[in-house]
Amino acid sequence: xxxxxxxxxxxxxxxxxxxxxxxxxxxxxxxxxxxxxxxxxxxxxxxxxxxxxxxxxxxxxxxxxxxxxxxxxxxxxxxxxxxxxxxxxxxxxxxxxxxxxxxxxxxxxxxxxxxxxxxxxxxxxxxxxxxxxxxxxxxxxxxxxxxxxxxxxxxxxxxxxxxxxxxxxxxxxxxxxxxxxxxxxxxxxxxxxxxxxxxxxxxxxxxxxxxxxxxxxxxxxxxxxxxxxxxxxxxxxxxxxxxxxxxxxxxxxxxxxxxxxxxxxxxxxxxxxxxxxxxxxxxxxxxxxxxxxxxxxxxxxxxxxxxxxxxxxxxxxxxxxxxxx
Amino acid sequence: xxxxxxxxxxxxxxxxxxxxxxxxxxxxxxxxxxxxxxxxxxxxxxxxxxxxxxxxxxxxxxxxxxxxxxxxxxxxxxxxxxxxxxxxxxxxxxxxxxxxxxxxxxxxxxxxxxxxxxxxxxxxxxxxxxxxxxxxxxxxxxxxxxxxxxxxxxxxxxxxxxxxxxxxxxxxxxxxxxxxxxxxxxxxxxxxxxxxxxxxxxxxxxxxxxxxxxxxxxxxxxxxxxxxxxxxxxxxxxxxxxxxxxxxxxxxxxxxxxxxxxxxxxxxxxxxxxxxxxxxxxxxxxxxxxxxxxxxxxxxxx
Numbered sequence: 001x002x003x004x005x006x007x008x009x010x011x012x013x014x015x016x017x018x019x020x021x022x023x024x025x026x027x028x029x030x031x032x033x034x035x036x037x038x039x040x041x042x043x044x045x046x047x048x049x050x051x052x053x054x055x056x057x058x059x060x061x062x063x064x065x066x067x068x069x070x071x072x073x074x075x076x077x078x079x080x081x082x083x084x085x086x087x088x089x090x091x092x093x094x095x096x097x098x099x100x101x102x103x104x105x106x107x108x109x110x111x112x113x114x115x116x117x118x119x120x121x122x123x124x125x126x127x128x129x130x131x132x133x134x135x136x137x138x139x140x141x142x143x144x145x146x147x148x149x150x151x152x153x154x155x156x157x158x159x160x161x162x163x164x165x166x167x168x169x170x171x172x173x174x175x176x177x178x179x180x181x182x183x184x185x186x187x188x189x190x191x192x193x194x195x196x197x198x199x200x201x202x203x204x205x206x207x208x209x210x211x212x213x214x215x216x217x218x219x220x221x222x223x224x225x226x227x228x229x230x231x232x233x234x235x236x237x238x239x240x241x242x243x244x245x246x247x248x249x250x251x252x253x254x255x256x257x258x259x260x261x262x263x264x265x266x267x268x269x270x271x272x273x274x275x276x277x278x279x280x281x282x283x284x285x286x287x288x289x290x291x292x293x294x295x296x297x298x299x300x301x302x303x304x305x306x307x308x309x310x311x312x313x314x315x316x317x318x319x320x321x322x323x324x325x
Numbered sequence: 326x327x328x329x330x331x332x333x334x335x336x337x338x339x340x341x342x343x344x345x346x347x348x349x350x351x352x353x354x355x356x357x358x359x360x361x362x363x364x365x366x367x368x369x370x371x372x373x374x375x376x377x378x379x380x381x382x383x384x385x386x387x388x389x390x391x392x393x394x395x396x397x398x399x400x401x402x403x404x405x406x407x408x409x410x411x412x413x414x415x416x417x418x419x420x421x422x423x424x425x426x427x428x429x430x431x432x433x434x435x436x437x438x439x440x441x442x443x444x445x446x447x448x449x450x451x452x453x454x455x456x457x458x459x460x461x462x463x464x465x466x467x468x469x470x471x472x473x474x475x476x477x478x479x480x481x482x483x484x485x486x487x488x489x490x491x492x493x494x495x496x497x498x499x500x501x502x503x504x505x506x507x508x509x510x511x512x513x514x515x516x517x518x519x520x521x522x523x524x525x526x527x528x529x530x531x532x533x534x535x536x537x538x539x540x541x542x543x544x545x546x547x548x549x550x551x552x553x554x555x556x557x558x559x560x561x562x563x564x565x566x567x568x569x570x571x572x573x574x575x576x577x578x579x580x581x582x583x584x585x586x587x588x589x590x591x592x593x594x595x596x597x598x599x600x601x602x603x604x605x606x607x608x609x610x611x612x613x614x615x616x617x618x619x620x621x622x623x624x625x626x627x
Binding site: 015023026136137139140141142143144145148149151152155156157163255256259260262263266267277278281282289293296297300304 | 466469470471473474477478479480481482554558561562565566567568581585588589591593596597600603604607608611615
């Protein structure tokens with residue numbers, strides 16, 4: 001177990017190093033931020049001074065060396081556009097994205113699991129079939145277009161919910177959150193629904209497949225033979241056993257939700273780090289792009305590790321050992 | 326030898342393609358999907374012939390016709406059945422032209438990714454050893470990150486343009502094919518016919534491409550169909566974010582992005598109809614893929 005953990009952590013460090021090199025070379029080899037950041041009217045002396053100030057006159061390997069040295073000190077450079085710490089900029093936007101992703105995941109679990117359970121218990125009924133047909137739609141619909149349609153219906157036509165921004169926030173342990181205010185919830189509802197849609201469909205499919213399988217198992221037949229109530233059989237015996245794959249997927253999908261929040265945040269002008277990335281890509285704000293990617297890679301590595309550990313504690317059959325071949 | 330090797334098994338029954346086609350068309354939903362997809366592809370191919378106007382010929386559009394709701398009469402006589410955009414372009418024509426670009430990007434990136442993934446996956450499975458470890462490590466690493474993130478990084482690195490978007494989509498997709506074909510090939514490799522081919526001292530290349538490849542195709546066809554839809558959706562998303570195709574290649578995603586700014590003032594049609602076209606394309610492809618999965622799966626056929 002400990003050996004496994006150490007190996008995994010070492011692997012993660014290697015992945016992080018490789019990704020940082022790839023991202024750095026990739027992002028820094030493209031385009032010329034000087035043309036974007038310095039006014040064309042600037043004279044030669046101003047230009048040279050600005051290039052020197054940004055460290056762009058150094059050779060590429062030197063820039064990477066400085067970058068790694070600073071990164072190990074928690075400094076991923078200054079944004080060319082905002083002229084503040086790139087990492088600080090991302091951490092400032094991170095709570096908004098995490099809040100959106102967590103609420104979306106809650107929606108997915110709250111709606112997806114009961115619907116999937118229903119579809120699994122009554123696979124041939126009219127309702128079960130329509131739930132499954134709906135889940136196919138959830139997979140096919142492009143997120144950004146669904147977002148537009150939500151805005152069209154609920155903001156423009158009905159005028160019920162606001163279409164952009166985060167609304168009123170209150171600090172919780174020093175972090176601004178919007179799920180504690182009514183206005184915040186009004187702003188959260190549309191983007192979170194939009195982001196959750198794919199995962200609701202995924203949860204439905206997963207729960208249905210698991211239920212379908214569990215119902216045929218001997219322990220369910222035995223539980224019924226013991227004369228347990230239907231609610232108890234389904235709520236305890238079936239649900240508990242299908243929870244293992246669901247927990248895994250919830251964990252793994254959480255990373256995907258943060259990544260896909262890029263799209264939802266752009267549609268709903270949600271001030272999170274995904275929107276920051278899109279803006280930075282448009283401005284070629286390289287330190288912010290690199291910092292975002294490193295932060296999200298780290299996040300992914302942590303999530304994957306956490307899911308693996310959780311998995312082993314939920315399912316005693318899984319032994320975390322070094323896999324061979 | 327080469328003439329008699331494979332057909333001998335098949336000749337006794339009807340051809341496999343006919344059997345697959347027969348099973349495919351047994352499901353009315355799949356037939357509907359295939360028909361819809363056929364119509365969409367025809368509309369895309371013959372866009373210049375069936376469009377009421379050429380939306381990118383400045384002589385044919387009139388700014389005074391701008392932002393007209395669906396069904397309005399045009400100044401040149403005739404109707405804009407799906408309304409017009411801010412420049413006075415007929416949305417129906419713009420959608421036909423947009424479908425062309427979207428489908429072209431989706432299909433070409435899928436085909437390229439299929440070829441690359443196929444070669445990598447087959448070689449990994451057949452030769453094993455270090456090449457397999459390397460290929461599968463890269464595949465695992467790539468598949469642990471969401472496609473949109475990888476596409477955005479690549480766009481950040483490569484810059485914008487139609488070739489670069491295709492390159493980004495190919496990089497996102499190849500790993501799926503490599504993994505699918507490897508797992509199929511690992512099973513097939515142990516079969517007797519591969520052993521027989523080896524005993525005949527055929528060259529490895531011949532065994533891989535003539536014997537191994539055709540038997541790995543069914544799962545690959547299913548994945549490729551799903552991936553065309555995914556590629557079209559991803560390209561539309563990138564273009565919507567302003568990070569995909571340039572304004573000179575107005576795909577459906579760009580049309581939707583253009584309509585976004587008018588959505589809040591109630592002019593829904595500028596982004597609603599291109600989105601509907603995108604949706605119908607993706608859903609029809611997925612319906613076809615769903616049925617293909619059932620038809621091509623030998624476990625279900627028995």
